[in-house]
Amino acid sequence: xxTTRLESFSDGVLAVAITLLVLDLNVPHSDLAHALRTQxxxxxxxxxxxxxxxxxxxxxxxxxGRLRAxxxxxxxxxxxxxxxxxxxxxxxxLMAEYLRARTGEHLxxxxxGGSLLAMGLSFGAMHRYILLGRHDLLAVELPIAQRxxxxxxxxSGVTPYVVxxxxxxxxxxxxxxxxxAVAVFYALPAASTAG
Amino acid sequence: xxTTRLESFSDGVLAVAITLLVLDLNVPHSDLAHALRTQxxxxxxxxxxxxxxxxxxxxxxxxxGRLRAxxxxxxxxxxxxxxxxxxxxxxxxLMAEYLRARTGEHLxxxxxGGSLLAMGLSFGAMHRYILLGRHDLLAVELPIAQRxxxxxxxxSGVTPYVVxxxxxxxxxxxxxxxxxAVAVFYALPAASTAG
Amino acid sequence: xxTTRLESFSDGVLAVAITLLVLDLNVPHSDLAHALRTQxxxxxxxxxxxxxxxxxxxxxxxxxGRLRAxxxxxxxxxxxxxxxxxxxxxxxxLMAEYLRARTGEHLxxxxxGGSLLAMGLSFGAMHRYILLGRHDLLAVELPIAQRxxxxxxxxSGVTPYVVxxxxxxxxxxxxxxxxxAVAVFYALPAASTAG
Amino acid sequence: xxTTRLESFSDGVLAVAITLLVLDLNVPHSDLAHALRTQxxxxxxxxxxxxxxxxxxxxxxxxxGRLRAxxxxxxxxxxxxxxxxxxxxxxxxLMAEYLRARTGEHLxxxxxGGSLLAMGLSFGAMHRYILLGRHDLLAVELPIAQRxxxxxxxxSGVTPYVVxxxxxxxxxxxxxxxxxAVAVFYALPAASTAG
Numbered sequence: 001x002x003t004t005r006l007e008s009f010s011d012g013v014l015a016v017a018i019t020l021l022v023l024d025l026n027v028p029h030s031d032l033a034h035a036l037r038t039q040x041x042x043x044x045x046x047x048x049x050x051x052x053x054x055x056x057x058x059x060x061x062x063x064x065g066r067l068r069a070x071x072x073x074x075x076x077x078x079x080x081x082x083x084x085x086x087x088x089x090x091x092x093x094l095m096a097e098y099l100r101a102r103t104g105e106h107l108x109x110x111x112x113g114g115s116l117l118a119m120g121l122s123f124g125a126m127h128r129y130i131l132l133g134r135h136d137l138l139a140v141e142l143p144i145a146q147r148x149x150x151x152x153x154x155x156s157g158v159t160p161y162v163v164x165x166x167x168x169x170x171x172x173x174x175x176x177x178x179x180x181a182v183a184v185f186y187a188l189p190a191a192s193t194a195g
Numbered sequence: 196x197x198t199t200r201l202e203s204f205s206d207g208v209l210a211v212a213i214t215l216l217v218l219d220l221n222v223p224h225s226d227l228a229h230a231l232r233t234q235x236x237x238x239x240x241x242x243x244x245x246x247x248x249x250x251x252x253x254x255x256x257x258x259x260g261r262l263r264a265x266x267x268x269x270x271x272x273x274x275x276x277x278x279x280x281x282x283x284x285x286x287x288x289l290m291a292e293y294l295r296a297r298t299g300e301h302l303x304x305x306x307x308g309g310s311l312l313a314m315g316l317s318f319g320a321m322h323r324y325i326l327l328g329r330h331d332l333l334a335v336e337l338p339i340a341q342r343x344x345x346x347x348x349x350x351s352g353v354t355p356y357v358v359x360x361x362x363x364x365x366x367x368x369x370x371x372x373x374x375x376a377v378a379v380f381y382a383l384p385a386a387s388t389a390g
Numbered sequence: 391x392x393t394t395r396l397e398s399f400s401d402g403v404l405a406v407a408i409t410l411l412v413l414d415l416n417v418p419h420s421d422l423a424h425a426l427r428t429q430x431x432x433x434x435x436x437x438x439x440x441x442x443x444x445x446x447x448x449x450x451x452x453x454x455g456r457l458r459a460x461x462x463x464x465x466x467x468x469x470x471x472x473x474x475x476x477x478x479x480x481x482x483x484l485m486a487e488y489l490r491a492r493t494g495e496h497l498x499x500x501x502x503g504g505s506l507l508a509m510g511l512s513f514g515a516m517h518r519y520i521l522l523g524r525h526d527l528l529a530v531e532l533p534i535a536q537r538x539x540x541x542x543x544x545x546s547g548v549t550p551y552v553v554x555x556x557x558x559x560x561x562x563x564x565x566x567x568x569x570x571a572v573a574v575f576y577a578l579p580a581a582s583t584a585g
Numbered sequence: 586x587x588t589t590r591l592e593s594f595s596d597g598v599l600a601v602a603i604t605l606l607v608l609d610l611n612v613p614h615s616d617l618a619h620a621l622r623t624q625x626x627x628x629x630x631x632x633x634x635x636x637x638x639x640x641x642x643x644x645x646x647x648x649x650g651r652l653r654a655x656x657x658x659x660x661x662x663x664x665x666x667x668x669x670x671x672x673x674x675x676x677x678x679l680m681a682e683y684l685r686a687r688t689g690e691h692l693x694x695x696x697x698g699g700s701l702l703a704m705g706l707s708f709g710a711m712h713r714y715i716l717l718g719r720h721d722l723l724a725v726e727l728p729i730a731q732r733x734x735x736x737x738x739x740x741s742g743v744t745p746y747v748v749x750x751x752x753x754x755x756x757x758x759x760x761x762x763x764x765x766a767v768a769v770f771y772a773l774p775a776a777s778t779a780g
Binding site (some may be wrong): 202203206207209210211213214215216217218220222224226227228231242245246249252253256382383 | 391395399402405407413465466469472473477479483497498501
């Protein structure tokens with residue numbers, strides 16, 4: 001299978017997943033002014049997840065753009081990555097609902113952090129396979145030092161999600177704050193892409 | 196990243212967002228004839244948002260079509276633009292529900308007008324960056340006077356959304372009327388595109 | 391704008407709309423065996439709408455495939471067509487719900503027939519503009535007789551939807567039956583496309 | 586119609602269908618820890634359906650990649666295939682809900698197995714038409730023995746779904762287990778594709 005095919009299907013899934021995040025925004029059925037004020041975790045979670053999926057999309061292209069062909073393992077790892085991304089509208093909704101209900105919010109934030117962590121780990125696994133395993137699939141051969149550097153940078157991108165998930169039992173707002181900060185940091189033009 | 200890539204992902208998000216607007220149309224569970232008559236703000240809002248997103252799509256292509264390449268800032272501004280577009284099915288639903296409930300409809304209309312305004316401002320920011328900032332990204336170099344004219348036209352397209360949002364405390368139907376008129380005006384073949 | 395651009399955006403909208411039809415299938419919360427038997431109008435409506443949108447997709451490509459370029463009017467008419475297609479998951483759901491509730495089903499069937507009729511009329515308007523109005527947009531010039539023949543065939547495809555809508559006050563099942571028959575007739579390989 | 590066109594529309598439908606599976610994951614409104622433990626059939630069904638649709642996507646490309654052109658019958662069979670795929674988010678949800686409710690779960694599992702079986706049969710019908718019927722549509726002519734071998738392999742892929750559906754009256758968990766095992770088996774890099 002060509003990389004074009006893989007990219008276009010992945011683009012489709014990412015585009016639908018990022019747009020389905022809007023379904024997490026609930027139209028309140030009570031006093032609107034009050035609802036809009038108390039719904040802020042919903043908006044923060046929406047922005048965080050939207051930027052995060054957007055960054056995944058950018059990095060996904062950087063990663064696939066390095067390849068000249070894909071094998072079955074790349075497709076399988078890519079499916080795992082997409083499966084973890086598609087879960088994000090659910091975990092975002094879960095955290096927002098429980099933060100608002102002020103019950104079970106520690107566990108809900110851990111699930112949210114964990115879903116971003118799972119996404120990061122799938123990404124890392126795909127990087128590892130491509131850069132350190134089947135580097136004959138690369139369009140342009142890269143020296144081992146550079147491949148290790150790219151892989152290390154991808155792995156380091158996972159660290160904040162470990163911290164965010166671990167912080168959930170302390171404070172679910174800390175989880176939201178860390179993941180929000182990571183999303184903004186990578187989205188801002190100043191930061192180089194993590195791909 | 197090539198412009199093709201950016202366009203195809205943006206197309207995907209816009210296509211999903213425009214189609215998700217159908218979820219704002221509720222199947223009533225009471226007397227159908229009565230419901231269909233009283234649901235008209237829902238239909239008006241649906242048509243307004245559908246045409247508005249359709250016009251964004253057309254203008255987005257005109258804008259991206261001017262570029263030969265994109266940098267990280269363009270991708271970030273594009274993500275902001277898509278984030279504001281993806282919110283539209285939510286803000287449309289919000290306004291329609293509160294107009295029907297005849298409570299909180301002033302605030303709901305302001306949120307709707309504000310979401311279109313945010314979209315217009317993201318669009319303006321992207322135009323500003325491309326036309327006045329990094330005009331070396333343009334596929335064909337344009338004289339500064341022409342670039343300023345295109346930017347001014349894009350900015351002027353934001354004005355009605357300022358008015359529509361400001362009109363919400365007076366009358367939510369005025370907000371709906373203005374945004375509907377803007378959508379029809381730009382959609383009609385006679386009007387030149389605002390891109 | 392190139393036809394490729396228009397086709398790929400329209401493909402996206404049609405693909406999302408056809409898939410959103412699955413949301414019209416409700417998971418019952420009562421005795422499953424009984425529910426599956428009484429839900430048959432839902433399944434019939436799902437199959438009808440799925441095949442209908444599928445046929446629109448095929449005919450849309452045949453129509454756009456004839457063009458060498460598109461102007462603003464074609465884009466506007468295309469937006470109208472897409473707007474009528476995107477409504478179909480809603481009108482399908484509406485008819486299915488009211489058929490099951492055995493109340494208001496005549497009006498609901500008229501809305502369903504009317505939504506397919508609106509789609510057919512948008513299609514006809516687009517055909518008329520392309521074939522009889524701006525035929526200089528055609529990739530290959532066609533003699534006026536052939537253009538009239540193609541247009542007449544497209545218009546004749548609207549007739550059953552007029553009948554189906556008119557039949558709703560008599561029997562909503564007749565509306566469903568006619569639209570189902572039309573969908574199967576055009577889908578079957580034997581029938582030539584109506585494009 | 587070119588195969589590119591057919592592939593890109595099918596890709597769109599498959600990408601939306603696979604992403605809509607996330608809507609089957611419900612945010613519980615009770616004690617979260619308890620809900621997450623008892624919701625496991627939902628997660629198992631999500632993973633099963635996600636991998637299954639992912640494998641369909643891979644095999645679909647292998648199948649279409651063999652063609653140089655498509656006729657109306659291929660498009661019709663492809664529509665049937667997509668119609669069965671689009672139903673999967675519904676049948677997945679149905680099984681998960683009834684497994685959790687511990688009532689009607691035998692019938693719900695049979696519906697789920699049956700929906701995967703319908704998908705496999707549509708796939709088989711498309712293979713049969715292409716490989717044994719209109720093999721002049723193939724881009725590269727294949728000897729009859731090889732065409733029969735590919736078809737036999739596709740048919741054999743249907744067998745586990747027959748077993749899974751037949752097992753539903755015995756145990757719905759057996760249905761889930763078999764379909765899960767099939768999905769993992771084909772997804773794992775070791776297994777060759779069934780296309």
